[in-house]
Amino acid sequence: MEEYIIKGGKPLVGEVTIGGAKNAALGILAAAIMTDETVTIDNLPDVRDINVLLQAMEGIGAHIERVNRHVVRINGSNIGSVNIDYEYIRKIRASYYLLGALLGKYKKAQVALPGGCNIGSRPIDQHIKGFKALGATVKVDQGMIDAQADELIGNHIYLDVVSVGATINIMLASCMAEGKTIIENAAKEPHIVDVANFLNSMGANIKGAGTDVIRIKGTDKLHGSEYSIVPDQIEAGTFMVAAAATKGDVLLKNVIPKHLEAISAKLVEIGAEVEEFDDAVRVIAKKRLGSTHVKTLPYPGFPTDMQPQIATLLALSEGTSIVTESIFENRFKYVDELARMGATITVEGNTAIIDGTEEFKGAIVSAPDLRAGAALVIAGLVADGFTYVDQIQYIQRGYESFEEKLQALGASIERVDVDDEKEIQKAKLKIS
Numbered sequence: 001m002e003e004y005i006i007k008g009g010k011p012l013v014g015e016v017t018i019g020g021a022k023n024a025a026l027g028i029l030a031a032a033i034m035t036d037e038t039v040t041i042d043n044l045p046d047v048r049d050i051n052v053l054l055q056a057m058e059g060i061g062a063h064i065e066r067v068n069r070h071v072v073r074i075n076g077s078n079i080g081s082v083n084i085d086y087e088y089i090r091k092i093r094a095s096y097y098l099l100g101a102l103l104g105k106y107k108k109a110q111v112a113l114p115g116g117c118n119i120g121s122r123p124i125d126q127h128i129k130g131f132k133a134l135g136a137t138v139k140v141d142q143g144m145i146d147a148q149a150d151e152l153i154g155n156h157i158y159l160d161v162v163s164v165g166a167t168i169n170i171m172l173a174s175c176m177a178e179g180k181t182i183i184e185n186a187a188k189e190p191h192i193v194d195v196a197n198f199l200n201s202m203g204a205n206i207k208g209a210g211t212d213v214i215r216i217k218g219t220d221k222l223h224g225s226e227y228s229i230v231p232d233q234i235e236a237g238t239f240m241v242a243a244a245a246t247k248g249d250v251l252l253k254n255v256i257p258k259h260l261e262a263i264s265a266k267l268v269e270i271g272a273e274v275e276e277f278d279d280a281v282r283v284i285a286k287k288r289l290g291s292t293h294v295k296t297l298p299y300p301g302f303p304t305d306m307q308p309q310i311a312t313l314l315a316l317s318e319g320t321s322i323v324t325e326s327i328f329e330n331r332f333k334y335v336d337e338l339a340r341m342g343a344t345i346t347v348e349g350n351t352a353i354i355d356g357t358e359e360f361k362g363a364i365v366s367a368p369d370l371r372a373g374a375a376l377v378i379a380g381l382v383a384d385g386f387t388y389v390d391q392i393q394y395i396q397r398g399y400e401s402f403e404e405k406l407q408a409l410g411a412s413i414e415r416v417d418v419d420d421e422k423e424i425q426k427a428k429l430k431i432s
């Protein structure tokens with residue numbers, strides 16, 4: 001097991017290049033096996049979730065060639081099984097995209113109920129409703145989802161809740177169905193658009209992605225493609241907040257500023273400077289920032305995947321802030337950890353009332369999930385003294401070379417083996 005040791009107090013200064021979006025890449029990789037031709041995917045983030053999904057795909061017979069750290073070639077012509085091993089599924093949420101992809105291509109799939117971050121109950125009823133509307137029989141038994149159809153026929157599907165996963169899964173299953181599918185109340189996140197663009201590059205006919213009505217005309221066959229994944233909105237947002245929290249000055253390269261508007265707007269509102277360029281943003285904070293209200297919402301609202309990071313920043317800002325989590329019911333688990341560092345946050349239902357404090361003190365804390373883990377690292381970058389963040393395997397699910405990117409911005413952070421006392425002492429000496 002590894003942990004991060006952080007010596008706080010240094011502003012982040014410099015440039016950081018943002019990688020490809022994990023949550024787009026997961027949908028795109030699953031989609032890639034829907035053709036028998038070779039697909040080349042560029043700007044792939046080298047993070048744990050992606051590597052697990054690639055292993056799961058290899059496990060059913062897909063040919064995976066890692067051209068380099070960020071480029072992969074996939075050929076799905078030799079897929080011999082539509083049954084995904086539980087070992088992979090329990091580790092990641094997006095394993096459920098293989099359900100839509102396999103059902104779309106082979107009209108059958110068996111996938112265990114997915115894992116992912118424990119941030120709420122996370123039902124998949126809308127995915128199942130969509131598959132059934134396309135004509136599939138779907139059974140959930142002993143933790144396995146079994147979906148089969150003689151043929152898939154396009155239909156009009158209204159999602160009861162705005163769901164990223166269900167929108168992508170229905171796009172996957174329906175793009176090779178007979179006739180036309182309409183998804184209403186669809187999610188509009190940048191990764192929805194990216195998965196749709198990728199499928200279209202393979203010959204699918206998907207219109208309206210990025211709006212709440214997506215129209216899909218089924219096609220018999222998809223073909224090979226070369227595609228570059230969109231920059232990661234959440235990795236970028238995390239570095240923006242880290243820059244602001246440390247009173248730093250960071251230029252983030254390889255981003256789409258439009259995707260970051262909800263985050264930029266909040267930072268500007270509380271007193272940070274945000275400069276936008278064509279494919280970069282610069283965040284500067286010269287002083288302690290102010291308070292605000294944040295409510296998480298589906299895109300283009302403030303992303304739930306940025307809630308722990310912004311709450312951490314607000315816990316250091318002047319005044320009282322209110323953060324309302326409206327997507328997941330269990331996404332405040334980091335609050336107790338932050339309290340150990342000096343934060344004053346009261347959670348009432350889905351609302352956190354934050355009384356800003358001027359200083360955090362270093363502490364031993366544990367990452368409860370991916371984004372909460374990133375938030376604790378931000379807290380450590382600001383805190384007085386040493387902070388130890390353990391359970392960093394959650395953080396590694398979604399941030400490539402996190403500590404290296406932070407080190408390049410001047411942060412004192414090291415990744416060490418929790419059981420190696422010598423290594424820990426050496427790391428502490430190095431960053432003291």
Ligand SMILES: CC(=O)N[C@H]1[C@@H](OP(=O)(O)OP(=O)(O)OC[C@H]2O[C@@H](n3ccc(=O)[nH]c3=O)[C@H](O)[C@@H]2O)O[C@H](CO)[C@@H](O)[C@@H]1O
Nearest residue numbers: 023093094122123124125126127161162163164165166327
């Ligand atoms: C791999 C991936 O891309 N994960 C993202 C995806 O998760 P995920 O796709 O799981 O999230 P959804 O958008 O589906 O969930 C949104 C809300 O809808 C509910 N719901 C969802 C599906 C369903 O069938 N029934 C139902 O009730 C969920 O419990 C939640 O309250 O979008 C979330 C919301 O932006 C992000 O936090 C996750 O990082």
Ligand SMILES: C=C(OP(=O)(O)O)C(=O)O
Nearest residue numbers: 093094116117305370371
């Ligand atoms: C919650 C997240 O991921 P997942 O849906 O894969 O658990 C996330 O990316 O913040």
